[in-house]
Amino acid sequence: QVQLAESGGGLVQAGGSLRLSCAASGGTFSRYGMGWFRQAPGKEREFVSAISWTGLYTYYADSVKGRFTISRDNAKNTVYLQMNRLKPEDTAVYYCAATSRAWSVVVAEYTYWGQGTQVTVSS
Secondary structure, eight states: OOEEEEEOOEEEETTOOEEEEEEEESSOGGGSEEEEEEEOTTSOOEEEEEEOTTSOOEEEOTTTTTTEEEEEETTTTEEEEEEOSOOGGGOEEEEEEEESSSOOSOGGGOOEEOOOEEEEEEO
């Protein structure tokens, strides 16, 4: 059983930056592919970014490519999402999740989820 806890959300002006962190406990972190997803009010949860077990491979939604960077520190059991040049449309609750697959963009393929952290980008 893996527990995930996100932090780092908040209110930021358009063009600003935030760094989200997700701390994992209760499992062997390096055996899980990790992903970030987000859900805006009235919308379905959507894929943002994923990183493979060792961090060698990373994947991004087209909407965030070039602005967001995912990384992980297996020694600290933590995955990060650096978000730059934020836009109002990035406003959502951001969730980190763990999958036993090397990586995935599919919500249903993630087994463990954090409670989410709110990111609000003002225009």
